[in-house]
Amino acid sequence: MLRFVFINMILFCASLLWSQDEFVDIEINPTTVEKGQPVTITLKTNTEGNVKFELPDEFVQSGPTHSGMSSSVDYSNGKGEVIRFSFQKFSGYFDTEGEYKIGPIKIQTANGEIESKSVMVKVHKLQNMISEDPSKNMDKAIFGIIEQSKKEIYEGQPIILEGKVYSQIDILQVENFNTFKFEGPAEIHSLQNSNQVSRQYEVVSGKDVVTFKIGKSLIFPDKTGNYEISPFEIILLYDDPRKLFPERAKIRSNTTKVRIKPLPDGTPNSFIGAVGHFDVSASFNGTTVEQGKVVELNIRVFGHGNLHNIEAPKLKLPKGMVLYGDPEVEDSITFSSLGAEGMKTFTYYIQANNDGNIQLEPIEISYFDLESESYTAAKASIKSLTVTPSEDVKNLSKENAELKTEKEKSVQPFISRKPTYKEVYSQSFFKGVNGALLVSSPILLSLLFGFFVRIKTSGEEEKQKHKQKTDAKRDSLNVIRNAHKIDSGEEQIKTLYSAIIGYLANEWNVNKGNISREFLDQKVAQNKLDENLKTELIGLLNELDEVRYGFSGAKLNIEELSKKTLNIIEKLD
Amino acid sequence: MRLLLITYFFSVVAISFAQEKDSLYKKGLEALSTKDYNSAQEYFTQNIEEVPSFEGYYNLGYAFAKQKMWVKSLWANEAALKYDPTNSKAIYNAKFSSKQISPDVIWSHPYSWTKRIVLSIGDTTWFILMLISSIMVAISTYFLLSQKNGSSKKLMSKRLVIPFSIVLIISVFCFNEALNHYEQYRYAYAIDEKTELYLSPEGLEVDGDLPKNMRLTAIQDQKEWIQIVTPDLRTYWVKKESLLVY
Numbered sequence: 001m002l003r004f005v006f007i008n009m010i011l012f013c014a015s016l017l018w019s020q021d022e023f024v025d026i027e028i029n030p031t032t033v034e035k036g037q038p039v040t041i042t043l044k045t046n047t048e049g050n051v052k053f054e055l056p057d058e059f060v061q062s063g064p065t066h067s068g069m070s071s072s073v074d075y076s077n078g079k080g081e082v083i084r085f086s087f088q089k090f091s092g093y094f095d096t097e098g099e100y101k102i103g104p105i106k107i108q109t110a111n112g113e114i115e116s117k118s119v120m121v122k123v124h125k126l127q128n129m130i131s132e133d134p135s136k137n138m139d140k141a142i143f144g145i146i147e148q149s150k151k152e153i154y155e156g157q158p159i160i161l162e163g164k165v166y167s168q169i170d171i172l173q174v175e176n177f178n179t180f181k182f183e184g185p186a187e188i189h190s191l192q193n194s195n196q197v198s199r200q201y202e203v204v205s206g207k208d209v210v211t212f213k214i215g216k217s218l219i220f221p222d223k224t225g226n227y228e229i230s231p232f233e234i235i236l237l238y239d240d241p242r243k244l245f246p247e248r249a250k251i252r253s254n255t256t257k258v259r260i261k262p263l264p265d266g267t268p269n270s271f272i273g274a275v276g277h278f279d280v281s282a283s284f285n286g287t288t289v290e291q292g293k294v295v296e297l298n299i300r301v302f303g304h305g306n307l308h309n310i311e312a313p314k315l316k317l318p319k320g321m322v323l324y325g326d327p328e329v330e331d332s333i334t335f336s337s338l339g340a341e342g343m344k345t346f347t348y349y350i351q352a353n354n355d356g357n358i359q360l361e362p363i364e365i366s367y368f369d370l371e372s373e374s375y376t377a378a379k380a381s382i383k384s385l386t387v388t389p390s391e392d393v394k395n396l397s398k399e400n401a402e403l404k405t406e407k408e409k410s411v412q413p414f415i416s417r418k419p420t421y422k423e424v425y426s427q428s429f430f431k432g433v434n435g436a437l438l439v440s441s442p443i444l445l446s447l448l449f450g451f452f453v454r455i456k457t458s459g460e461e462e463k464q465k466h467k468q469k470t471d472a473k474r475d476s477l478n479v480i481r482n483a484h485k486i487d488s489g490e491e492q493i494k495t496l497y498s499a500i501i502g503y504l505a506n507e508w509n510v511n512k513g514n515i516s517r518e519f520l521d522q523k524v525a526q527n528k529l530d531e532n533l534k535t536e537l538i539g540l541l542n543e544l545d546e547v548r549y550g551f552s553g554a555k556l557n558i559e560e561l562s563k564k565t566l567n568i569i570e571k572l573d
Numbered sequence: 574m575r576l577l578l579i580t581y582f583f584s585v586v587a588i589s590f591a592q593e594k595d596s597l598y599k600k601g602l603e604a605l606s607t608k609d610y611n612s613a614q615e616y617f618t619q620n621i622e623e624v625p626s627f628e629g630y631y632n633l634g635y636a637f638a639k640q641k642m643w644v645k646s647l648w649a650n651e652a653a654l655k656y657d658p659t660n661s662k663a664i665y666n667a668k669f670s671s672k673q674i675s676p677d678v679i680w681s682h683p684y685s686w687t688k689r690i691v692l693s694i695g696d697t698t699w700f701i702l703m704l705i706s707s708i709m710v711a712i713s714t715y716f717l718l719s720q721k722n723g724s725s726k727k728l729m730s731k732r733l734v735i736p737f738s739i740v741l742i743i744s745v746f747c748f749n750e751a752l753n754h755y756e757q758y759r760y761a762y763a764i765d766e767k768t769e770l771y772l773s774p775e776g777l778e779v780d781g782d783l784p785k786n787m788r789l790t791a792i793q794d795q796k797e798w799i800q801i802v803t804p805d806l807r808t809y810w811v812k813k814e815s816l817l818v819y
Binding site: 412414416418419420422439442445450451454 | 598602605620628632634638639646662665669670703707708710711712715716717718719721741745755
């Protein structure tokens with residue numbers, strides 16, 4: 001008995017589903033969101049088949065896909081009609097700003113392909129609601145703020161950033177920390193291990209709060225301009241007195257900005273690109289050197305700022321001193337709150353070609369001093385160098401000088417390689433009409449084939465359309481002819497009504513919903529429908545409505561109505 | 574069998590012709606190595622008249638320079654630049670020769686930077702680029718015409734057709750420039766100040782002098798005649814034998 005009832009129930013549900021028009025729909029809630037804000041995309045359909053649907057790559061699914069059966073009541077036709085459907089629900093967020101077109105969903109069913117509408121989703125930039133002032137955030141139990149050393153800095157100057165978390169409840173553990181990001185080209189040095197934090201107690205707006213700092217970083221921006229520092233994110237485990245177990249919270253800090261100003265004009269010649277506070281010292285690696293030999297000059301620049309990025313100081317060498325290549329650089333630098341701190345040593349290799357007591361000019365470097373906000377010079381004097389004479393060098397110098405003079409007076413030597421003869425193209429096949437034909441022939445061929453394929457494709461499409469139209473007409477006529485065979489009178493009228501509307505929609509290539517009395521008036525105005533035929537058509541539709549809704553107690557004569565309908569269709573043909 | 578014989582005959586002719594071309598050049602080189610600059614000049618002159626080449630002109634320029642014939646050396650080095658416009662040795666020797674003629678005059682390269690780039694890339698490269706871009710334009714056009722609206726191939730073709738068309742136009746222009754470059758005389762130097770000047774080829778002779786050490790621009794040439802423009806913008810027809818042209 002129970003089995004019988006159960007089978008009947010299934011058959012009843014199945015028949016209900018079967019009797020509904022096939023549909024597929026897409027629902028998105030909300031359609032205007034901020035980046036990272038949750039979005040739900042629901043696909044609804046009452047049919048089965050191959051589903052073609054793709055979500056944009058920017059949509060990040062953050063939970064499992066829910067699917068199941070549901071129903072809703074549709075009041076659009078004046079009657080409450082129960083619609084049963086299956087659904088699939090995707091939850092997630094968009095990780096990039098922009099406008100996204102979701103859908104259409106296409107389902108290949110046994111009766112052909114059905115398609116949903118598509119929905120546009122606008123994704124805006126995330127609005128940051130956290131204030132830089134902690135006292136303004138006290139409505140939140142836990143919040144984070146980016147602390148920065150300066151709002152405006154000079155090109156080359158470092159900026160220090162640090163995350164600070166305020167909590168009005170007891171924090172048990174820091175589970176994950178995703179640091180802030182400088183939105184521009186920059187060199188970043190971490191000053192703190194984010195796995196270790198130490199809590200402190202503060203009073204903000206008269207309330208006791210627990211605070212801790214995390215992710216202290218030293219940043220050297222590469223270029224001037226205004227840059228944003230995107231928020232840090234942190235996952236915390238906190239003690240909720242109302243619950244048995246500790247709870248998790250994901251905190252997102254404020255966004256902040258920094259302006260990188262260019263250095264002022266009037267850069268001195270001895271400027272080495274240094275910004276901060278620096279000094280210089282210099283010395284030779286000996287006091288005596290033989291003529292023609294190489295001596296090392298060590299210049300040491302020390303201080304703090306952007307020491308790691310400074311250029312080699314420029315040398316002014318007296319006559320007879322020749323610099324060998326670029327200087328070797330050795331540095332001993334640590335990164336701290338003051339920037340890059342330590343010493344950079346430049347070793348220059350200089351050949352002493354003239355004998356005597358050589359005195360180099362003091363080494364001068366210029367840097368941009370952040371305290372005085374001006375260019376400042378630092379000098380270092382060098383002890384003199386004694387160059388002892390050498391006979392070999394004297395003779396070599398003389399020979400070189402003679403060779404150079406000789407070379408300057410003469411032309412470059414002759415070439416003994418085999419000549420490369422240039423072809424004369426006056427009779428070239430590639431010139432003139434032949435050349436033009438050769439180059440343009442692929443394009444001409446593609447035009448020819450392209451037009452051929454286009455004509456062929458459009459012909460096939462026309463045929464297909466014509467066939468579909470003829471089939472639809474034939475189906476409508478069959479439905480009208482067989483309407484009297486349907487048992488229920490109401491169903492007969494519905495079928496007849498649907499068939500005539502379907503026929504008209506097919507005839508004028510529009511949707512069924514567009515067929516109205518106003519539409520028929522428009523067709524008369526466009527001379528696509530005879531005035532008398534329109535009157536007959538409206539009369540028939542009125543008659544069907546009267547029978548359908550029983551306004552005048554009209555009785556159903558399905559055969560007469562079918563005949564009238566067929567008569568009108570014949571005239572329309 | 575007959576085909577084989579004909580092929581053999583043409584191969585022998587081609588090899589002997591190449592050897593003949595090279596033999597004059599080799600003789601020129603031998604003369605240069607023995608410092609017989611006069612003989613070298615004659616060999617290289619014959620060699621470039623038969624088959625012009627950068628090496629032939631350059632070595633001719635060297636032979637002239639060694640004989641202190643600076644105008645001819647200047648002409649030969651500039652003519653060498655016609656075949657290799659970026660060669661630093663030829664540029665140096667042209668500058669050097671120009672300085673010997675008039676120390677105050679700053680020598681300028683006969684060809685513009687754009688032309689030097691076009692020529693350096695070479696006509697073969699331009700020809701290949703022209704063919705590739707033509708085929709790509711053809712493929713894009715075919716997909717534009719044959720594909721349905723909204724298809725990915727049509728969209729891609731829409732994006733590609735204009736850039737490839739631009740490349741095609743540029744490569745056609747540059748290929749044409751590269752071909753014409755070697756066929757036309759562009760510049761000339763007067764051998765003698767008292768050169769006979771004419772209003773038209775075989776036409777009326779007119780009075781006038783040509784500046785001897787100055788590069789003159791050639792507009793057109795007809796058989797034994799060449800039309801040149803003087804620095805004061807007068808145009809004359811001159812017999813080719815009276816000029817050093819390239």
